Amino acid sequence: MNIIQHVANLLIRSVFHADPASWPWTWLVQAVVIGIAAFLAFAFVAIFAGPVSWIERRIAGRIQSRIGPNRVGPQGVLQWLADGVKCWLKEDLVPAAADRPLFLAAPYLVFTGMFGAFVVLPFGAQVVAADLNVGILYLLAITSLVVVGLLMAGWGSNSKWALFGGVRSAAQLVSYEVPSAFSLLCVVLLAGTLSTQGIVAAQGGWPWDWFIFRNPFMFAAFFLYFTAAIAEGNRTPFDLPEAESEIVAGYNIEYSGMRFLFFLFAEWANIWIMAAISAFAFLGGWQIPGIAPEQIAATKGWEFVGWQALSWTIFLVKATFLVFVVIQIRWTLPRLRVDQLMITCWKYLVPLSMLMVLGVLVLLALVPEGGGADTILRGAMVGLGLAVVLVSALRVRRTFRVDREHYREMEGRDLWYPPYRLP
Amino acid sequence: MIPEPVRALLFYLCAGLALAGGCWVAFARNIVHSAFALLATFAGVAGLYAFLSADFLAVVQLMIYVGGVLVLILFALMLTSRIEEARVSNPTIGLVPGAVVLIAVSALLVYACVKEFGGTTDLPPGEPTTAGIGDALLSRYVLPFEVISVLLLAVLLGAVTIAGGRLRKPAPGGKPGKERP
Numbered sequence: 001m002n003i004i005q006h007v008a009n010l011l012i013r014s015v016f017h018a019d020p021a022s023w024p025w026t027w028l029v030q031a032v033v034i035g036i037a038a039f040l041a042f043a044f045v046a047i048f049a050g051p052v053s054w055i056e057r058r059i060a061g062r063i064q065s066r067i068g069p070n071r072v073g074p075q076g077v078l079q080w081l082a083d084g085v086k087c088w089l090k091e092d093l094v095p096a097a098a099d100r101p102l103f104l105a106a107p108y109l110v111f112t113g114m115f116g117a118f119v120v121l122p123f124g125a126q127v128v129a130a131d132l133n134v135g136i137l138y139l140l141a142i143t144s145l146v147v148v149g150l151l152m153a154g155w156g157s158n159s160k161w162a163l164f165g166g167v168r169s170a171a172q173l174v175s176y177e178v179p180s181a182f183s184l185l186c187v188v189l190l191a192g193t194l195s196t197q198g199i200v201a202a203q204g205g206w207p208w209d210w211f212i213f214r215n216p217f218m219f220a221a222f223f224l225y226f227t228a229a230i231a232e233g234n235r236t237p238f239d240l241p242e243a244e245s246e247i248v249a250g251y252n253i254e255y256s257g258m259r260f261l262f263f264l265f266a267e268w269a270n271i272w273i274m275a276a277i278s279a280f281a282f283l284g285g286w287q288i289p290g291i292a293p294e295q296i297a298a299t300k301g302w303e304f305v306g307w308q309a310l311s312w313t314i315f316l317v318k319a320t321f322l323v324f325v326v327i328q329i330r331w332t333l334p335r336l337r338v339d340q341l342m343i344t345c346w347k348y349l350v351p352l353s354m355l356m357v358l359g360v361l362v363l364l365a366l367v368p369e370g371g372g373a374d375t376i377l378r379g380a381m382v383g384l385g386l387a388v389v390l391v392s393a394l395r396v397r398r399t400f401r402v403d404r405e406h407y408r409e410m411e412g413r414d415l416w417y418p419p420y421r422l423p
Numbered sequence: 424m425i426p427e428p429v430r431a432l433l434f435y436l437c438a439g440l441a442l443a444g445g446c447w448v449a450f451a452r453n454i455v456h457s458a459f460a461l462l463a464t465f466a467g468v469a470g471l472y473a474f475l476s477a478d479f480l481a482v483v484q485l486m487i488y489v490g491g492v493l494v495l496i497l498f499a500l501m502l503t504s505r506i507e508e509a510r511v512s513n514p515t516i517g518l519v520p521g522a523v524v525l526i527a528v529s530a531l532l533v534y535a536c537v538k539e540f541g542g543t544t545d546l547p548p549g550e551p552t553t554a555g556i557g558d559a560l561l562s563r564y565v566l567p568f569e570v571i572s573v574l575l576l577a578v579l580l581g582a583v584t585i586a587g588g589r590l591r592k593p594a595p596g597g598k599p600g601k602e603r604p
Contacts, residue, residue: 027429102459109462133551134482141482144490148462151497155455167501170494177490194553 006126008033037129041118049268050080056327063331065403083261090257095158098254102156106149107255107262113145114266117273122196124286124312125296135196136184139277140177143232146266147173150241150251153263157254165250168338169234169241175345176231176238182353183225186218186360187211187281200280205289212282213381215367217359222282224353226322229274231345234267235326237333240341275322276315283318286311434474441467454513458496465489479553 008030012018016025054069054076061068070076094103119142120135122128132138147170154166188194190211191202203210212222231238242250252263279285287293288311296307336344367373407413444463451457465488472481515521560568 099453099455102456132478134478134553137479137482137486141486141490144486144494145462147494148459148489148497151494151501152459155497155501163501167498170498174490174494 034129041129042115045115045118045265045269045272048272049265050084051077052268052271052323052327053083053264054079056330059324059327060331063328087257087261092259093254093256095254097158099156099158102152103254104156104259106153106156107259107266109149109152110146110266111149111262113143113147113149114269114273116142116145120196121273121276122200122280122285123315124308125293127286127308127312128197131195131197134194136188136194136199136281139196139273140181140184143173146270153251153255157251159254161247161249162251162253164247165241165253168247169251172234172238172240172341173232175342176228176349179345179349179353180225180228180232182350182357183221183228184277184281186221186356189357189360189364190214190218196280200285200287201293203284203287205284205287205291207284207385208378208382209287210282210284213378213385215360215363215377216381217356217363218282219381219384221353221356221360222278224349224356225282226274226278228345228349228353229278230326230329231341233270233274233326235271236330237336238341239330239335240338243335271323271326272319275319275326278322279315279318285318286315288314434471437467437470437474439467440464441471443467452513455497455500458493458500461493461496462489465493476550477552479551479556 008026011033012023012026012029016023016029057079058068058070058076068076069079072078072082094100117139119129120132120138122131150169150173151166154163154169157163187199191199193199193202199211207213211218213219234241240246242252247253252260255263288296288307291307296304296311299307363377367377441464444460444465444467447460448457448464451460465484468488469481469484472478472484
């Protein structure tokens with residue numbers, strides 16, 4: 001039973017004093033609760049996308065040795081609200097030569113595609129809008145609406161830059177869907193189900209129970225998926241659809257005001273979605289170390305709510321960590337050329353991801369779960385993962401130190417170290 | 424359980440979406456609008472599949488037709504010049520031949536539908552179908568399944584041969600021409 005049925009039954013029992021199983025209006029209460037859940041998810045997107053836009057610009061400033069927005073509110077934390085109000089008050093321009101209905105409809109399609117993904121994301125032990133049997137397939141399918149929306153925006157704008165951006169974006173999304181689907185296929189093979197909650201339940205709370213550390217092929221599949229997902233989200237180094245230096249701003253060049261903001265909303269929501277998919281498919285999702293999902297489902301009342309909140313927090317921490325990685329990658333790597341983009345996908349990522357599927361299948365047949373070889377593989381992979389995290393942490397620390405020394409040489413005083421102290 | 428009127432409403436919403444999209448595809452003067460209207464048709468049909476408890480089919484319908492076929496059609500349209508002129512994109516063959524084709528095709532379709540699906544059946548139970556489809560494809564229908572994959576491979580090779588033949592010819596400068604058509 002998921003949280004929506006839980007809440008609906010609770011409401012029916014306490015407010016209407018009826019038995020949910022036989023009461024004729026149960027479906028209506030459930031529909032209302034689903035509506036409220038949709039609104040909450042909507043609010044989550046908005047509240048997530050806003051501050052992340054500010055965080056991203058601050059991190060960008062820090063990486064590029066400049067300041068970034070720091071005027072509105074303390075350290076500029078309210079910058080996103082100011083931006084929102086500004087875009088809201090702007091005129092909703094439609095170019096005279098544009099294909100009006102297509103131009104107006106495109107942002108909605110893009111946003112629907114992004115927002116539809118939230119239906120199956122498993123936020124917590126029982127916190128999921130709909131635990132579909134075909135959940136992960138649905139995630140891949142609903143994002144195809146985004147492609148159509150971007151093509152619509154590109155065509156409807158009646159501008160060559162917008163058209164280039166739309167066509168590039170469609171080519172990119174269609175190509176990178178292949179390696180990302182193959183990487184997720186590895187996950188489905190291990191979990192034996194397409195349901196998102198089923199995939200989380202097939203993993204465990206401790207790192208050695210996560211799919212990423214199950215065997216070397218899964219370890220590689222995680223990075224393949226992450227790369228392909230960044231490309232699908234049109235993020236640097238794959239942001240050719242909106243390459244400023246080549247086609248100005250791509251598919252959203254003719255848009256203004258809220259319609260423009262909707263494209264950006266969708267972009268930031270997409271960072272969250274790809275981070276969430278990586279987190280639940282490879283990094284154990286909401287699983288609490290040492291607590292089995294059945295134990296959580298068996299609790300009642302406030303204890304139930306507490307466990308839900310804890311699992312929700314764990315999922316949020318994992319996904320947010322990946323969001324920060326995506327932001328850091330954006331401001332670290334240069335953009336690829338169009339031919340390099342296609343070569344990366346079709347000559348490297350696609351064959352590699354097929355190899356990963358084969359490898360996972362072979363290991364699934366040869367290495368029984370829980371045996372000695374399985375334990376050794378998992379241990380080695382956890383060690384490798386720790387090494388990767390350690391090396392990146394040390395490199396970041398070293399960069400900060402070099403930065404500090406340069407600054408001291410130039411200015412004669414300490415600044416920007418530790419890294420959370422911002423100007 | 425959802426009561427009957429609400430179910431009927433959902434059904435007519437999906438069916439209406441598919442039908443309205445189909446009409447729009449047929450009657451739009453601008454072929455790009457027709458292509459985008461296909462989205463509504465595909466979504467409506469996916470809704471009908473979901474309504475018939477074919478969850479796997481509904482999602483695959485979205486993935487293949489919206490994510491693959493529709494994007495391919497749009498891609499081809501946008502790379503074609505003068506595509507918005509109705510004379511180029513939607514050439515007509517006149518009213519009389521059109522009416523003959525319409526009557527013939529609709530008679531055939533109505534006959535087939537009534538003969539095969541006439542009468543009513545109960546809705547199938549809402550059970551997951553993915554595992555069943557996988558079992559059927561790899562046991563009873565394994566031969567057609569494999570034949571289709573060989574056919575698709577042949578299509579792929581054919582497309583590469585037709586499209587790639589031109590690219591591999593040496594360019595006038597002497598160096599082999601690559602990628603820039």
